[in-house]
Amino acid sequence: MNRQSDSKRAARGGCPPLFTERLESWGRLRSGLTQVARPELSSHLRGILAARTSKKVLGFGRGLSYGDACINTGNVTVKFNSLDHLLTFDPGKGILTCEAGITLEEIIRAVLPHGWFLPVTPGTCYPTIGGCFAADVHGKNHHVDGSLARHIRWIEILTASGKFARCSRKKDRDLFLATAGGMGLTGLIYRLSLKLKRVHTGYVYAERIRVHSLREMMDVIEVGDADWEYSVSWLDGAAPDREMGRGEIILGRHAEPEQLSFKRRSSPFIIRTRPGISLPVTSPVSLVGSLSTRLFNSLYLRRSGSRRKRREIIPWNIFFYPLDAVREWNRLYGRKGFVQYQFVAPDEAGYSAVGLALQICQRSGHIPSLAVLKRLGEKEGLLSFPMPGWTLALDMPVRHGLFRMLDELDRIVIDHGGRVYLAKDARLSPGSFRAMYPSFPEWLEVKRRVDPEDVFSSDMSRRLAMNREEAD
């Protein structure tokens, strides 16, 4: 332990020492120098607020949001790495209480051996539970189970008043709904209580279905979603117009013990996960271009062969977190980084919006290296992303002209009554944001009540002018 920092800590009255660090987000296209504090106790959080002077404050999990939601340039960033204690876990009821800095991976490690799993998980297991709640993440089961906030029993949050407030759907409902999906702007989320999902094995029974057009894909998804807990689709963003939407639908549900092989059945929860390989350096230029994308996509399609349907039983980590197998894969995209553009459009407008977006990418030459389609249900929080409809996520390396094309996509999304996901955004304009998030005024009302001086702020909230009604 660092004694010198202890003396500094005492001098500041409970505020841990601040160090200047450059933090960056997952897309690696936004970064900023910021004063970093690493609290180890809840009292340190109070100390940070008390010592902040005029600086803005932002909670930081593992920096896995894609854009600038986790960046707080020139201000104070509170890293939650050490506030990661699991406080209670009831293996009988599947109820867990933890500090906000614990990662999803660590939760799974603790609860899976007792037959429990996360009720909702995004496509990576490395983010913190606090960060996931702040972005109100959804998973492959959103059409059945909703977003994460639905399974959070209560949260404890340090608001600008310097007091910890416990809120839930019943108690201080406004604050709860403004914090779910509120991108950390209502306060520092300190503790959460979570209801887990019962599973009987650590495996997933999955079915892959090969489709050849967007229409076919959406039809198969609609049928599949009725029967399956998990559903996600990968499509070939490099496909020519006439084959637009060719790809693969992946459906899944937690496997039952009797579906496992005899060997696996004796220890259905024990799966050896490896730390995985990691990319040691950032390539100076993006290794992901239209050529490598085309090559990869056609190889991927060929791999799935000519059979329309394939079934398999796969371990949880392979099904839910395929990309986690390569650590820091974002380095592939080179120094300039990449964007994941994710939008949702309401049911009836889905086909048109998704089709148009893919066409525009094709025409402008910004071929998405990864394109993922999924159906969503109702939203939970005031600024939550989901709405009943279709969401498309497009990964694209940052190149000249990309942002201009994304502005065009914004207009299409707005015209179709949809919105863009804030956890992935780095470049939306304040005006577009307001058009996409009709509940924003309601959210702002709560924000003003709990944080009248706009203490909690980020590069994103300043870019989108989230402290006032009007865009300009």
Add this chain to the structure above:
Amino acid sequence: MKNWLILGATSGIAVPLARELASRGNRICLAGRRENSKRLELLAQDLNARFGVEAAVSYFDAVELERLEAFIDEVEETFGRIDGVVYAAGLMEPQLHLQRDFTAARRQHDINYMAAVGLLGHTARKMEARRRGHIVAFGSPAGDRGRRSNYLYGADKAALHLFMEGLRHRLAGKRITVLTVKPGPTDTPMTAGMRKPRFKARPEDVARDIARAIDDKRTVIYTPAKWRYIMCVIRHLPWFIFKRLNL
């Protein structure tokens, strides 16, 4: 099930290491300074909630050298026979500060080296009699070659490395494993303020490497493994080049 004593249990790598060891079903005794009692209690609660293992807390201060042996005896009495011990306490003050202040340098040396000799030496004697045990301590790539930016810390770690090497030699054939861990820059409070974020390893990954090294009865590991090769190059750089480098 084994009993593990973690000395300096609130340090950035000790926390995930305690979790790794607890996840294997071991009983854990978390030892640290009394002023960290809240954090230690919280960690004990965490280990219990995560892995259903028993975790105890005890207090010592590495600068009180004359009381260290009594502390080990006390842990054995209250917690039980120590099967594995990790010395994770450590201090890295700014080099410039230490260059100007001998008292501070000496205190850092007490924490990084002398206390480890007292605590691990005394535990080793007990393990030697029982002919079983694991001893783990942290060296550092900084201890592989003296560099102007960090040689007082590096010297402490080089000394500890040599102590562990000797201990390993002495205990060879007595069914006691002695592991020296040399972690590269890791994202812990100790390295706070180092500006390059992606340069640092995740403490959970480092802890996993250490736990595996204990299982595999390794002697010296670098983690992440690439540091073995980086330091091999740095160690062998000829002086006329080395002196020009700003390391």
